[in-house]
Amino acid sequence: MLDLKWVVANLEEAKERLSARGGGAAQALAPIEQLAQERRQLIQESESRRAEQKKASEQMRSLKGEEQAKLRAHLKSLSDEVKEKEARLKEVEERIEAALLGVPNLPHSSVPKGAGPEQNQVVREWGSKPRIAQPREHTEIGEKLGLLDFERAAKVSGARFVFYRGALARLELALVQFFLDSARERGYLDLLPPYLVNADSMRGTGQLPKFEEDLFKTTAGHYLIPTAEVPVTNYHRDEILEHLPIKYCAFSPCFRSEAGSYGKDTKGLIRQHQFHKVELVRFEKPEDAQAALEQLVLDAQAPLQKLGLHHRVTVLCTGDLGFSAEKTYDLEVWLPGQGAFREISSCSTFGDFQARRAQIRHRPAPGEKLRLVATLNGSGLAVGRTVVAILENGQQADGSVVLPEAIRPYLGGLERLEPVREL
RNA sequence: GGAGAGGUGGCCGAGAGGCUGAAGGCGCUGGUUUGCUAAACCAGUAUACGGCCCAAAGCUGUAUCGAGGGUUCGAAUCCCUCCCUCUCCGCCA
Numbered sequence: 001m002l003d004l005k006w007v008v009a010n011l012e013e014a015k016e017r018l019s020a021r022g023g024g025a026a027q028a029l030a031p032i033e034q035l036a037q038e039r040r041q042l043i044q045e046s047e048s049r050r051a052e053q054k055k056a057s058e059q060m061r062s063l064k065g066e067e068q069a070k071l072r073a074h075l076k077s078l079s080d081e082v083k084e085k086e087a088r089l090k091e092v093e094e095r096i097e098a099a100l101l102g103v104p105n106l107p108h109s110s111v112p113k114g115a116g117p118e119q120n121q122v123v124r125e126w127g128s129k130p131r132i133a134q135p136r137e138h139t140e141i142g143e144k145l146g147l148l149d150f151e152r153a154a155k156v157s158g159a160r161f162v163f164y165r166g167a168l169a170r171l172e173l174a175l176v177q178f179f180l181d182s183a184r185e186r187g188y189l190d191l192l193p194p195y196l197v198n199a200d201s202m203r204g205t206g207q208l209p210k211f212e213e214d215l216f217k218t219t220a221g222h223y224l225i226p227t228a229e230v231p232v233t234n235y236h237r238d239e240i241l242e243h244l245p246i247k248y249c250a251f252s253p254c255f256r257s258e259a260g261s262y263g264k265d266t267k268g269l270i271r272q273h274q275f276h277k278v279e280l281v282r283f284e285k286p287e288d289a290q291a292a293l294e295q296l297v298l299d300a301q302a303p304l305q306k307l308g309l310h311h312r313v314t315v316l317c318t319g320d321l322g323f324s325a326e327k328t329y330d331l332e333v334w335l336p337g338q339g340a341f342r343e344i345s346s347c348s349t350f351g352d353f354q355a356r357r358a359q360i361r362h363r364p365a366p367g368e369k370l371r372l373v374a375t376l377n378g379s380g381l382a383v384g385r386t387v388v389a390i391l392e393n394g395q396q397a398d399g400s401v402v403l404p405e406a407i408r409p410y411l412g413g414l415e416r417l418e419p420v421r422e423l
Numbered sequence: 424g425g426a427g428a429g430g431u432g433g434c435c436g437a438g439a440g441g442c443u444g445a446a447g448g449c450g451c452u453g454g455u456u457u458g459c460u461a462a463a464c465c466a467g468u469a470u471a472c473g474g475c476c477c478a479a480a481g482c483u484g485u486a487u488c489g490a491g492g493g494u495u496c497g498a499a500u501c502c503c504u505c506c507c508u509c510u511c512c513g514c515c516a
Binding site: 056057060072073074 | 441
């Protein structure tokens with residue numbers, strides 16, 4: 001959420017910076033100026049009335065009989081007036097809040113302007129493409145080896161679900177441990193979060209109120225988390241943090257309804273309703289946020305490099321930026337089967353956008369005023385997509401898959417994936 | 424799920440219609456004293472939103488005792504709804 005005071009004082013700048021996102025982001029601001037004015041006036045009126053009322057009602061104690069009855073009648077009308085104004089004020093503030101909650105974050109000045117994904121810019125590349133004669137996609141590789149079962153998953157759960165079998169099931173969990181180890185080495189504290197959260201948490205990180213249709217909701221009113229970012233960022237909701245920075249790594253399953261992505265990546269592991277991810281979350285001083293984002297990208301790249309997977313870093317342009325993000329780098333891993341780079345991590349800084357919604361603050365020094373912190377997060381990494389990359393990059397002519405050396409110790413020394421032996 | 428007890432400042436804990444932003448204590452900050460440390464003593468110690476001010480500082484108004492609503496001239500205090508915590512019972516991995 002943007003700061004109301006700042007928006008009102010810098011309306012033109014706000015509109016201009018939001019319009020870089022395209023899609024009418026700036027229009028959401030339209031009603032705010034007038035509402036802010038109404039709000040100020042109502043505050044002044046109701047507060048001055050209330051001050052008057054407070055003063056007069058102090059005399060009530062010392063008065064008796066008719067005198068008191070007279071004053072009481074006067075105060076009653078004052079009281080009614082205050083109540084009426086406060087009711088109107090509340091309504092105006094609710095409308096401001098509703099409008100503001102629907103406004104996306106301002107892109108950082110260093111974000112390239114652009115209309116959509118085509119205008120994202122490649123920042124750097126790591127490694128090189130493996131030479132594979134006739135690359136196949138992970139679905140084919142996995143199904144042939146008996147390691148992936150989409151058909152039965154469709155029977156049991158529906159589209160966009162999967163069963164992993166045998167060594168691949170183990171690989172998924174091995175990668176989780178491997179990613180957490182990598183993050184821990186880089187100073188992140190392990191957190192294993194709840195997978196169901198309340199609406200306040202979803203509002204804190206920006207999923208609600210605007211993106212409810214992307215979420216799964218339980219009959220009890222909880223939401224299934226679409227990423228560990230939600231519980232981990234909200235871990236410090238309504239808190240005053242004493243020491244910054246704070247760095248957490250958290251494993252969790254992620255649940256996404258994928259509403260509106262019909263027809264996209266319908267096959268395979270790329271886009272599932274449920275997947276696993278290790279998330280890196282940082283709380284930083286505002287002035288450290290940009291440097292921390294650069295650091296975060298390196299933290300996310302580290303396991304990818306240990307696995308020897310060819311990838312590149314891109315910076316998202318203004319038109320492709322997520323709702324809450326101020327700046328985002330994507331990590332895209334090379335998938336020989338698809339002949340394309342695909343997102344495997346997304347690292348963003350949110351400035352104080354989430355911190356304002358979630359009221360996460362810190363005191364720069366004793367005696368100084370509280371400030372909102374900056375929040376950041378990035379995948380480190382998406383586990384399912386890493387499995388895809390390992391399958392496609394490690395595929396051999398005989399159908400087996402050679403595993404990256406770095407992951408072998410997590411699998412009891414297993415070197416390659418071969419057909420599952422039916423028991 | 425059933426029965427009961429609770430939620431007050433950074434923390435502990437009083438208060439039970441007006442004099443309470445809230446006693447007392449702890450903590451923290453500054454000062455005095457002091458070979459050092461400690462102790463003692465003194466002072467200060469919230470947040471948000473308005474107004475005055477070019478701005479900061481400062482002054483000033485209002486709100487805030489789990490959340491929301493109600494009663495009342497006036498609510499931390501009375502009533503209603505909800506949330507959360509704890510204890511016991513049931514169920515359960």
